[in-house]
Amino acid sequence: MRNILLLLFIFICSNSLFAKETYKRTLLLMGSRFDITLIANDSVQASKYIDIAINEISRIESLISSWDSNSETSLINENAGIKPVPVSKELMDLIERCITLSRLTDGAFDITFASMDKIWYFDGSMTRLPSQKDIDAAIQKIAYQDMLINKENNTIFLKKKGMKIGFGGIGKGYAADMAKKKLIDEGVTAGIINASGDLCTWGKQKNGQDWKVAITNPLNKAKAFALIPVVNGAVVTSGSYEKFVQFNGKRYSHIIDPRTGYPSQGIISVTVFAPQAELADALATSIFVMGIEVGINRINQLKKVECIIIDELGKVHTSDNIDISSYE
Known part of the structure; x- marks a missing residue:
């Protein structure tokens, strides 16, 4: 009995000595807010790992940036x-x-859309609609x-002079994925990287539960439709309700259809669940352009990919294999 108690004491002490905690850092990267959260033994170890993630995100930015003349x-x-x-x-x-x-x-997704970078502005500087x-x-x-x-x-x-490529519709998701991969390679067992709505997870929270994401009602941000677990995957939410211009009583969002040159209509929020943030990022924007019916049809053809769409009237539409009522 004494030996059993001694072993139990050693087990408890060793677990408490190496008990893991949750650590988080928020900072500005790629012109956006990044929240890096991970599970580590102590703050020194966590800080080291977060620095590694930051360096990887900065490396990606230097590769895909259209603002850096040397990229x-x-x-x-x-x-x-x-x-x-x-x-x-x-x-x-x-x-x-x-x-x-x-x-x-x-x-609907096209990185040569950057060729239209001087047509629409959503920083408050537009005083009229762009000409046809x-x-x-x-x-x-x-x-x-x-x-x-x-x-x-x-x-x-x-091929054409004046053409440009840009990774605004996929870059943050790719950076989040690469930072996640880097941390896993370093031995970090669990974490969540949120790149301004482009979010990827691995492992579990300190309490053993899955990481969860709230699907917010864009017409009432204080209310969430559901709290959905994200297990070793990614979720990206894109919205048209924050960045927009208004002329003659009509609202024009920042999500542009590259095929017409005009802002998409009818949808105010899209959330996509996928194995990688890169894929979810690109699809979330594309659904705005494709529309509800075509967008859901496309998602239903992809394995391990689901979506939640909220239209401009606040109605919720989902792909076939996700039921948000079970998470409400």
Whole structure:
């Protein structure tokens, strides 16, 4: 009995000595708020791991930033219509996945949409609607089909002068995924990375429960439709209710249809659940453009992907294999 009690004492002491805690840091990265939360033995270890995640996110930003003149993305844009640009395998792979997503969404997702960066502004500076002439001119430069990939030479070429690529619709999700992978490789057993609504998780909370995300009612932010567990996966919520302009009594959101050059209509919030934040990020924006019926149909064809859509009247629509009533 004495030996059993001694072993039990040692077990309790060792568990308390190495008891894990939850640590969180909030900071500005990629021009957005990032919340990095993880489970670690102590604050020193947690700080080290969070720094590793920050460095990885910063590395991704330097790769895909269109504001950094030295980034591979900027070099591709500067040489549009001039010559192919050598790129790293990482950027080549990311662009290839973007093209796959463009095909999947019938062009609702298109990284050459960056060619319209000077048409619509949602920072309070717009005083009138853009002219149809300006919109039409910008649309002529939006075409993922005009990105030429040469895998043999590892080059990307934009065929038309003035074309641009940008990763605003997928970049934060990709960065969150890569930071998660980095931390898992470092031995971090559980965490959650929230890149301004692009969220990915792994492991479980300190109390052994799954990480959970609240699906907020955009018409009443104090109320949530449901609290849904996210198990080693990602969830991204995009909304059209915060960034918009209004002219002649009509609201124009910041989510633009790259095929028409005009803001999408009819949907105010989309939440997508997927294995990776990169995929969820791209699909959440695409559903706004595709619309409720087409968007849900597309999601229903994808394995391990679900969505929740809230229309402008506050009605909730979901893909086939998710039932939010069970989480209310």
